Amino acid sequence: MASAVVQNDMTICSICFEKFKVPRILPCSHIFCQICISSYIESSCKSKEAPVGFSCPLCREFVPAPAAFDKPNKWAKCFRVCDIIEKFVKIRELNLCLPCQREEDEEVATDICITCEEPICGNCAKYHRRNLTSRSHHIVPMNSFEPSILIKSFISAETNSSCPEHPGKQIELHCMDHRKPCCSVCAGCIQSRKVKKTICSSDNIKEEIKMLRRKINDRLDRLEDEHLNELSKFAKQSKELLSRNIDSLSDRIYFSRHSIQSLQKIKDLSDACFIKEYYRVREVLKN
Numbered sequence: 001m002a003s004a005v006v007q008n009d010m011t012i013c014s015i016c017f018e019k020f021k022v023p024r025i026l027p028c029s030h031i032f033c034q035i036c037i038s039s040y041i042e043s044s045c046k047s048k049e050a051p052v053g054f055s056c057p058l059c060r061e062f063v064p065a066p067a068a069f070d071k072p073n074k075w076a077k078c079f080r081v082c083d084i085i086e087k088f089v090k091i092r093e094l095n096l097c098l099p100c101q102r103e104e105d106e107e108v109a110t111d112i113c114i115t116c117e118e119p120i121c122g123n124c125a126k127y128h129r130r131n132l133t134s135r136s137h138h139i140v141p142m143n144s145f146e147p148s149i150l151i152k153s154f155i156s157a158e159t160n161s162s163c164p165e166h167p168g169k170q171i172e173l174h175c176m177d178h179r180k181p182c183c184s185v186c187a188g189c190i191q192s193r194k195v196k197k198t199i200c201s202s203d204n205i206k207e208e209i210k211m212l213r214r215k216i217n218d219r220l221d222r223l224e225d226e227h228l229n230e231l232s233k234f235a236k237q238s239k240e241l242l243s244r245n246i247d248s249l250s251d252r253i254y255f256s257r258h259s260i261q262s263l264q265k266i267k268d269l270s271d272a273c274f275i276k277e278y279y280r281v282r283e284v285l286k287n
Contacts, residue, residue: 011088014058015040025082028061038076045072087117095142097121114138 013020015036022034032040037057045051051072053064066078097107098118109119113128115137120128128134171181 020082023082024076024079026056026063026079028056028059028063030056030058031082032057034076034081037079038073041072041075084117091117091119094119097124099124109142111139111141114140 011019013023013031013033013036015032018033020031020033023031024034024037025031026037040057041054044054050069051065052069053062054072054075055062065072065075067074091109091112095109097109097120100107100121107121107123110122111120111125112118113120113125113134115134119142120139125139128137128139171183173182173184173186175182175186
């Protein structure tokens with residue numbers, strides 16, 4: 001019953017079954033509270049010798065470590081905060097047109113602009129479509145709105161080539177000071193910024209990726225060779241140990257048989273001889 005509620009309400013964490021607190025989105029698009037996913041990561045990595053990632057609690061898709069391998073307790077903070085969920089909660093609770101509210105007017109929201117992440121009334125939706133700067137925005141009616149659309153919008157915004165600071169501008173430059181892509185407006189905001197064309201930067205990054213891929217492949221080859229050598233050595237040692245144990249066990253069986261035969265041979269002799277042989281055999285078996 002609880003799982004069905006979680007599936008129908010994208011504002012609830014599927015681990016703690018409560019409203020999201022600092023929602024973090026994984027590469028597979030599933031969202032969890034920061035504390036919840038952090039606890040899950042730590043518990044799932046405890047049994048691993050050298051964890052390099054974890055499986056999503058919902059879809060079980062492998063999620064590679066977003067930070068240092070030896071610090072799984074810090075991985076959760078490296079995933080993007082999905083603040084769009086918090087906005088969605090406010091949209092549902094408010095149910096009023098935000099552009100009208102900014103003009104100190106109250107109108108019931110009939111639509112949602114996915115691009116602006118705002119509820120809007122019928123008039124604002126009409127002017128939204130007429131305005132050149134907003135006519136390409138994704139507008140859906142409030143009554144047919146699905147929360148999953150917001151998540152898809154958030155993911156597509158992360159993967160497109162528009163500037164995160166200025167959505168209307170395309171990424172054209174790479175800031176050398178901050179080591180991240182930016183648009184021409186970003187570069188103009190701070191004149192002292194060292195920037196270069198993304199094409200040049202992209203070529204450099206591609207070369208770095210090629211070198212990194214070669215290093216990773218070489219490292220994997222070395223690890224594979226080391227692992228196979230260790231397995232071969234262990235198998236050889238195990239085989240030798242098993243052989244020695246088999247030989248030792250065989251000798252013990254033969255010794256036991258020989259001792260029984262010795263006792264049977266002397267049972268008709270004097271009691272002193274029988275007792276002497278019995279204690280000799282018992283002493284040997286003790287050792």
